[in-house]
Amino acid sequence: MEKSEDKHTLNILLVEDNELNQKFAIAVIRRLGYSYELAENGLVGLNKFKEGNFDLILMDIQMPEMTGIECTIAIREYEKSKQIQNPIPIIAVTAFAMDQDKRNCMEAGMNDFLTKPYKPYDLELKIKNFFP
Ligand code: MN
Numbered sequence: 001m002e003k004s005e006d007k008h009t010l011n012i013l014l015v016e017d018n019e020l021n022q023k024f025a026i027a028v029i030r031r032l033g034y035s036y037e038l039a040e041n042g043l044v045g046l047n048k049f050k051e052g053n054f055d056l057i058l059m060d061i062q063m064p065e066m067t068g069i070e071c072t073i074a075i076r077e078y079e080k081s082k083q084i085q086n087p088i089p090i091i092a093v094t095a096f097a098m099d100q101d102k103r104n105c106m107e108a109g110m111n112d113f114l115t116k117p118y119k120p121y122d123l124e125l126k127i128k129n130f131f132p
Helices: 019-031 042-051 068-081 099-108 120-130
Strands: 011-015 035-039 056-059 090-094 112-115
Touching: 011 019, 011 042, 019 035, 019 120, 035 042, 042 056, 042 068, 056 068, 056 120, 068 090, 068 099, 090 099, 090 120, 099 112, 112 120
Parallel strands: 011 035, 011 056, 056 090, 090 112
Antiparallel strands: none
16 A cells, blocks of 8 residues: 655755845745745754754855855764764755866765756756655
């Protein structure tokens, strides 16, 4: 028998320091019916991740206090130390779109990459790729 799946609202951690980018992402997230929490830099993002219960992270790269790369590395180390079985999907959302930038994100432990500026549907596709 198939297991019936709970209709669970995705809870997204948005790690982004730029106000306009925050507003844009939040508008898309809301329109998709997901819930979210905002972290204005990588350090806040890391702490919120540790305290919260998130399904997915949208991660800016260039931020004060702690970059998206540093934050991702810290999250992956934390998951390892806690022996968390299912690492959280992390999508880089950044204007840095060179191949080397993408490689840096993947090497840090991110799962996907979205280039800014993006259209609402681009973000929707990236999220639904992890949660069909
Ligand atoms: Mn930024």
